[in-house]
Amino acid sequence: MNEVSAPARVADPGEGISAEELRLAGRNHALPLEALRYDVTPAGLHYLLIHYDIPDLDPAGHRLVLDGRVERPLTLDLADLRDRPRVTHRVTMECAGNGRALLDPRPVSQPWLVEAVGTAEWTGTPLAPLLREAGLAADAVDVVFTGADHGVERGIEQDYRRALPLAAAVEDGPLLAYEMNGAPLLPQHGAPLRLVVPGWYGMASVKWLTRITVLNREFDGYQNAVAYRLRQRPDEAGVPVTRIEPRALVRPPGFPDFMSRGRVLRPGPCTVDGRAWSGHAPVVRVEVTTDGGATWSPAELEPAPAGPWAWRRWRYAWTARPGRYVLSARAVDASGRTQPVEQAWNRGGFANNLVQRVNVAVLPEPEPGD
Secondary structure, X not given: XXXXXXXXXXXXXXXXXXXXXXXXXXXXXXOOHHHHHOOOOOOOOOOEOOOOOOOOOXXXXXXXXXXXXXXXXXXXXXXXXXXXXXXXEEEEEEOOOOOHHHOOOOEOOOOOOOOOEEEEEEEEEEHHHHHHHHOEOOOXXXXXXXXXXXXXXXXXXXXXXXXXXXXXXXXXXXXXXXXXXXXXXXXXXXXXXXXXXXXXXXXXXXXXXXXXXXXXXXXXXXXXXXXXXXXXXXXXXXXXXXXXXXXXXXXXXXXXXXXXXOEEEXXXXXXXXXXXXXXXXXXXXXXXEOEOOXXXXXXXXXXXXXOOOOOEEEEEEEEEOOEEEEEEEEXXXXXXXXXXXXXXXXXXXXXXXXOOOEEEEEOOOOOOOO
16 A cells, blocks of 8 residues: 555644545534534535545445354345334434544644534434344444444554444444434445434444444444544553533524634624534533623523433524624533533543634624614
C-alpha cells in the first residue's frame, strides 16, 4: 500500500485543517442546526459518517450470518428478518467525535463542530431474540458485528468491525434495522441492513451488516481496542468509548451571517429552543445562559418523547435587547451527569460534550417612524 494514514496525532499549534480532513468533511456531513426543529430528522439531514466506501450490496442476495459461540449458527436473508417481530425505535444517534474540531490542541480526524447528531425512527427486528434463538454458549463474552465496508486505517487493512459486551447486546434496545423513517435504508445509512444501538455513540451502530459473531473473550479488533478509546498519551490503553454523554444544543435564533454563522436578531421577546439527550439516563433539566455563562436559568422541558432513546425539546423565554450575546445550554440527566463548561481533553477528541456557544448580535431598536 503506497498511501496509508499516519499514526493518530494532534495538530501542531496554529495548524489549520488539512486537505485530508477537508476530504473527510466533504464525504460526511453534519445536521444543519435549524433542523433541530424536527422531532424526527429527515434522512438527508441526519448526520453521516462513512469510514471507508459505501459498499455495493444487492438486497436480493444479501445474507446475515450469525456464528461463533452459539449452538445453532444461522444464515438469514432479508425476507427471514422481515418475517420476524417488527419494531420501531426513535433513537438519537451522535458521532463519538462530535465537537473534536473545537478542542485545543485539535485531534486530526473528521473535523466535527457540534452538529454530528440526528434522530430517526429505525424499523427492524430486535437483536436479543435472534441471539437467544441461536443458543448462546455459557462462556459467551462479546458479540462482534462486521460490516461490508472495507479499507485501511492507521496502516491496518480491515472490515469495519465493532463489538458489544454480551450484556449490552441482549438488552431491549439493539435492533437489526432495514428501514429509516418509514422507508428502506438509504445506501449511505447502511442499506440493506444495519445495527442500531440506542444510547451508544454512533460507532457501535455498524452499517452494511453481514455477520454477527459471538466470542468467548473480549474482542481485540482495531475499532474496539485501538480507535475508540479515551486516552491522553499514544502509548496508553485508554478507556473504551461507549454511551453518549449528556448534551443540549441551541437551535440558533434569528438569521445567520453567511461566513461566520453568527446570528442576527431583532429586539423583543424571543423563544430560544433546542434539543437535549443522554445515553446514560433521561435528561431531567436544561439550563440556559445568555451572557456567556455568568448566569444560568432553567429552561422548560417538553414532555418526554416517544420511547426512552430520543432527544427532548426545551424552550426558554428571552427578551432580546440591543447588544452582543453568547447563548449556551447545558443538559443534566437522571444519573447526575452534567455538560461541562470546560472540556477534558483526549487524543481522539471523543465524547466531547462541552457546551455550545452561539454568538448573537441583537439589532438596535428602530427609530420612531422607521
